[in-house]
Amino acid sequence: MEKLRLRFAPSPTGALHIGGVRTALYNYLLAKKHGGTFILRIEDTDQARFVPGAEDYIKEALEWFGLVPDEGPGYGGDHGPYRQSERKELYQKYTTQLVEAGRAYYAFDTPEELAAQREQDPNFKYDASVRMRLKNSLTLPQEEVAHALAEGKDYVIRLKVPENETVSVQDKVRGQVSFDSNELDDKVLLKADGMPTYHMANVVDDYLMEITHVIRGEEWLSSTAHHVLLYRALGWESRMPEFAHLPLILRPDGKGKLSKRDGARFGFPVFPLSWNGQTEEDSFTGFREYGFLPEAAINFLALLGWNPGTEQEVFSLEELVDTFSVERINKSGTRFDIDKAKWFNQQYIIKADAGYLLEKVRPIIKAHGYEPGDAFLRGFIELMRERAITLGDFWENGYFFFEEPREYDEKMIQKRWAPERKGLFDELAGQLHSLNGYTAENIKAQAEAFINEKGLKFGDVLPILRLGVAGTMKGPAIFEMMELLGKEEVDRRLRKAFVQFNELSNP
RNA sequence: GGCCCGUUCGUCUAGGGGUUAGGACGCAAGAUUUUCAUUCUUGUAACACGGGUUCGAUUCCCGUACGGGCUACCA
Structure with a gap:
C-alpha cells in the first residue's frame, strides 16, 4: 500500500475552533495508524480575513495536544512551501492552463454587477445557463479580452462547469453522493487579487503534496463535486485523494453548528487555547486555561463522531492510533457535551502520573502566590486529585493547604x-x-x-x-x-x- | 427557495430482519468513606412519523416531518 499522506489545512483567521482540532486529530490518527505522514498546511488565501498570530496559535494548539506535524511551515518537509500565500504562482500557472484547455475562463463582471444580478434574482447563480450572457472570455471578442487583460483590468478565472453530467463523489463516511452538474455554479478559481480560492488551492496542493486522504468537515461535502470536476479538468482524476466528510459538531442546545460565540454563551471552552483578540468579544478561554489535560480533551474529541465499537471509553493517543478507523466514523451531527468532557478530565486527573500532574498544578498554585516544595505539593495533589474535575479545582477546592481558611462554614x-x-x-x-x-x-x-x-x-x-x-x-x-x-x-x-x-x- | 447530508435513552453511542434494544455521561437511590470526592450496586430513560417489502420490521425501500450543511472574488 502506498504511504498515506494526510493534511490538516486550517485557515489562519483567528483561534482554531475545537471542531478543527477534531479534524486534525482524525487526520493525525489515520496517518499514524498506517505509518503515514501528517502535514500542516496554512490556507491563507483570504487576505482580508488574515489574523496575525493565528498560525502560531494553531501550531501551539496542535503541539499542546501532541499532534505534531511531520511536515509544515516550520516543521520541514520537501513538499513545501506549506503556506498557500507562498504558492501563488503555482495556482496561477494551473488556472491559466485550465483556461487554455477550455476548462475555465476569464470573467470581468465586477462584484457590483454580480450583486445587482442577485438583487434582481435572489437565486442568481453564475452557471451554464447564464454564463453566455455575462462579461467573460466566452462571450467577449478575443481582441477585447486580450485588451482587457493587457490593460490590467480586474478579472477572475472561473471553472467552466460541464452541462448535463452527474458528478459522483465516493465518500468514506457517506458512500456515494451524486450531484447534477446543472446545479453547480462556475466557481471562481482565481480571485482578482491573484489569490486562488479554496477550491483551486486545495486541489492543486493536495495533488502536488501527494495527499492520499482528505478528512474534513461536512460543510465541504457540497463543494466536493466542484473539486472532482477540477481534478478531472486538470487531468489528475486518477490521483484524486479519498474523501471522508466528518459530521459537524453541534451546539449543546442543538441549534446549528458550534460557533466561537457559543463558548461564552454556554460557559465552557470551544477553543484549545485562550485567545486574546482585538476586542473582548473576540477573546476566549481555552481548554488548557480552563484546566483540561490535553489527553482528556483528545479522548473526548476522539469519541465525538467516532467510536471503536467496543465498550472502552478511555484511550491514550497511542491507543487511539491503534484503534481508529475511518469506517467507524458516524454520519450524524454531534452535540457538544461539556459534562462528558469534564468526566474525562476527572478520570485523567485521578489516573495521571504524579510527576506529570505536579508540573501541571505547580503553576496554578504559583499564580496564587505560593511556591511550596515538591514533597508538600505531591502530598497535596494526592489528597486532592480525586476531588478535582479541572486543574483549577486544585486551588479552588484546596486553597486552605496554602493559607488559612478565608471563612468558616x-x-x-x-x-x-x-x-x-x-x-x-x-x-x-x-x-x-x-x-x-x-x-x-x-x-x-x-x-x-x-x-x-x-x-x-x-x-x-x-x-x-x-x-x-x-x-x-x-x-x-x-x-x-x-x-x-x-x-x-x-x-x-x-x-x-x-x-x-x-x-x-x-x- | 434550490441542492446535499442526517434522524436509537436528555447527551455521546452499540446493535441490526425475530434481542429483556447493550454501554458511557447526566440524573436519582443505596453501600463504602463519621465530611466532600472517589469507588461499587441499583434505578431512570430511546429505535421521529406514515406507507410498503416480509411470516415478522427499530433494522431494508419509498415518502413525510424535523434537524443540519452549502448556496461569496470566505475558508
Whole structure:
C-alpha cells in the first residue's frame, strides 16, 4: 500500500475552533495508524480575513495536544512551501492552463454587477445557463479580452462547469453522493487579487503534496463535486485523494453548528487555547486555561463522531492510533457535551502520573502566590486529585493547604459547635500539639483516646477539627490533611478558629 | 427557495430482519468513606412519523416531518 499522506489545512483567521482540532486529530490518527505522514498546511488565501498570530496559535494548539506535524511551515518537509500565500504562482500557472484547455475562463463582471444580478434574482447563480450572457472570455471578442487583460483590468478565472453530467463523489463516511452538474455554479478559481480560492488551492496542493486522504468537515461535502470536476479538468482524476466528510459538531442546545460565540454563551471552552483578540468579544478561554489535560480533551474529541465499537471509553493517543478507523466514523451531527468532557478530565486527573500532574498544578498554585516544595505539593495533589474535575479545582477546592481558611462554614458551626466546649477543644489541641511524630496515624490515635476519655463521639470532634483547619466540610481525610499541614500550622489554626467559633455562635 | 447530508435513552453511542434494544455521561437511590470526592450496586430513560417489502420490521425501500450543511472574488 502506498504511504498515506494526510493534511490538516486550517485557515489562519483567528483561534482554531475545537471542531478543527477534531479534524486534525482524525487526520493525525489515520496517518499514524498506517505509518503515514501528517502535514500542516496554512490556507491563507483570504487576505482580508488574515489574523496575525493565528498560525502560531494553531501550531501551539496542535503541539499542546501532541499532534505534531511531520511536515509544515516550520516543521520541514520537501513538499513545501506549506503556506498557500507562498504558492501563488503555482495556482496561477494551473488556472491559466485550465483556461487554455477550455476548462475555465476569464470573467470581468465586477462584484457590483454580480450583486445587482442577485438583487434582481435572489437565486442568481453564475452557471451554464447564464454564463453566455455575462462579461467573460466566452462571450467577449478575443481582441477585447486580450485588451482587457493587457490593460490590467480586474478579472477572475472561473471553472467552466460541464452541462448535463452527474458528478459522483465516493465518500468514506457517506458512500456515494451524486450531484447534477446543472446545479453547480462556475466557481471562481482565481480571485482578482491573484489569490486562488479554496477550491483551486486545495486541489492543486493536495495533488502536488501527494495527499492520499482528505478528512474534513461536512460543510465541504457540497463543494466536493466542484473539486472532482477540477481534478478531472486538470487531468489528475486518477490521483484524486479519498474523501471522508466528518459530521459537524453541534451546539449543546442543538441549534446549528458550534460557533466561537457559543463558548461564552454556554460557559465552557470551544477553543484549545485562550485567545486574546482585538476586542473582548473576540477573546476566549481555552481548554488548557480552563484546566483540561490535553489527553482528556483528545479522548473526548476522539469519541465525538467516532467510536471503536467496543465498550472502552478511555484511550491514550497511542491507543487511539491503534484503534481508529475511518469506517467507524458516524454520519450524524454531534452535540457538544461539556459534562462528558469534564468526566474525562476527572478520570485523567485521578489516573495521571504524579510527576506529570505536579508540573501541571505547580503553576496554578504559583499564580496564587505560593511556591511550596515538591514533597508538600505531591502530598497535596494526592489528597486532592480525586476531588478535582479541572486543574483549577486544585486551588479552588484546596486553597486552605496554602493559607488559612478565608471563612468558616457558619451553618455547620451553629450545628456542631457549643461555646461551652471551647475548653475541651483547647485541651485536645494542646494534646495534639505535644504529639511526637505528627503523622495521620498518631493524630488519629490521640484523638480517639481523647474522645473515649471524655465520653464524646467522633461526630462531636472530627467536624470541629475539619472546620478549624479548612473552614469547610468538604475536603480530604482530616488526619491526613493535618499531617501534611504540620503541627504548628494546625495548632495555630485551631486556636484561632475556636475563638472565632465562639463569636460566630454568639452573635 | 434550490441542492446535499442526517434522524436509537436528555447527551455521546452499540446493535441490526425475530434481542429483556447493550454501554458511557447526566440524573436519582443505596453501600463504602463519621465530611466532600472517589469507588461499587441499583434505578431512570430511546429505535421521529406514515406507507410498503416480509411470516415478522427499530433494522431494508419509498415518502413525510424535523434537524443540519452549502448556496461569496470566505475558508
